[in-house]
Amino acid sequence: xxxxxxxxxxxxxxxxxxxxxxxxxxxxxxxxxxxxxxxxxxxxxxxxxxxxxxxxxxxxxxxxxxxxxxxxxxxxxxxxxxxxxxxxxxxxxxxxxxxxxxxxxxxxxxxxxxxxxxxxxxxxxxxxxxxxxxxxxxxxxxxxxxxxxxxxxxxxxxxxxxxxxxxxxxxxxxxxxxxxxxxxxxxxxxxxxxxxxxxxxxxxxxx
DNA sequence: CGTCTGATTAGG
DNA sequence: CTAATCAGACGA
Numbered sequence: 501x502x503x504x505x506x507x508x509x510x511x512x513x514x515x516x517x518x519x520x521x522x523x524x525x526x527x528x529x530x531x532x533x534x535x536x537x538x539x540x541x542x543x544x545x546x547x548x549x550x551x552x553x554x555x556x557x558x559x560x561x562x563x564x565x566x567x568x569x570x571x572x573x574x575x576x577x578x579x580x581x582x583x584x585x586x587x588x589x590x591x592x593x594x595x596x597x598x599x600x601x602x603x604x605x606x607x608x609x610x611x612x613x614x615x616x617x618x619x620x621x622x623x624x625x626x627x628x629x630x631x632x633x634x635x636x637x638x639x640x641x642x643x644x645x646x647x648x649x650x651x652x653x654x655x656x657x658x659x660x661x662x663x664x665x666x667x668x669x670x671x672x673x674x675x676x677x678x679x680x681x682x683x684x685x686x687x688x689x690x691x692x693x694x695x696x697x698x699x700x701x702x703x704x705x706x707x
Numbered sequence: 708c709g710t711c712t713g714a715t716t717a718g719g
Numbered sequence: 720c721t722a723a724t725c726a727g728a729c730g731a
Contacts (some may be wrong), residue, residue, distance in 0.1 A: 550727095555728085557727070557728075558727080559726080559727060559728090560727095573726095573727090574725080574726065574727090575726095576723075576724070576725080577723075577724035577725035577726070578723065578724055578725075
């Protein structure tokens with residue numbers, strides 16, 4: 501996609517990202533998947549966002565840059581989460597990519613995730629969560645700040661999604677976020693088997 | 708400095 | 720249900 505694609509309000513960008521293709525080319529090979537689940541993080545006013553209250557640190561500084569760059573952070577000391585910077589410069593918003601439908605480089609994804617070849621039956625476990633997809637796609641902190649229009653890690657045209665196919669609900673694992681807990685800023689493709697598994701406490705939240 | 712904790716996952 | 724596992728964030 502060109503840079504203009506990312507210059508759009510964050511909640512709209514989050515929805516527009518559904519069905520787009522995330523591609524990563526590495527020396528090991530190419531992997532790609534369709535984005536099927538995202539969450540929007542809305543900047544200084546959003547208690548769930550790393551940029552809440554205008555916090556700007558080594559970790560979060562990329563959120564203050566222009567839209568269409570990669571914001572990546574480590575969580576729980578062991579997993580990485582891949583985000584797409586959104587909003588104009590100094591409006592620190594982002595879209596977390598939570599799940600992909602694998603479409604290319606599946607053997608490589610399997611090896612990165614499990615260290616060995618595996619049956620097709622486990623394909624659903626490759627990219628159905630933010631930490632899992634980062635591992636399967638070979639995304640590391642080296643990709644922090646990459647331009648998603650032009651670099652080896654990019655967003656490309658995918659499939660066309662109808663508004664009717666998009667579901668909305670509260671974001672996952674943000675218990676600390678007080679009133680923002682309930683904001684319906686998670687978007688996913690209805691009935692897509694690659695959407696991440698949701699903790700029990702969220703199961704009834706639909707809409 | 709010391710302490711707490713997390714935009715998660717796998718395993719029992 | 721919980722352990723894993725550590726950098727970021729923040730208070731002293």
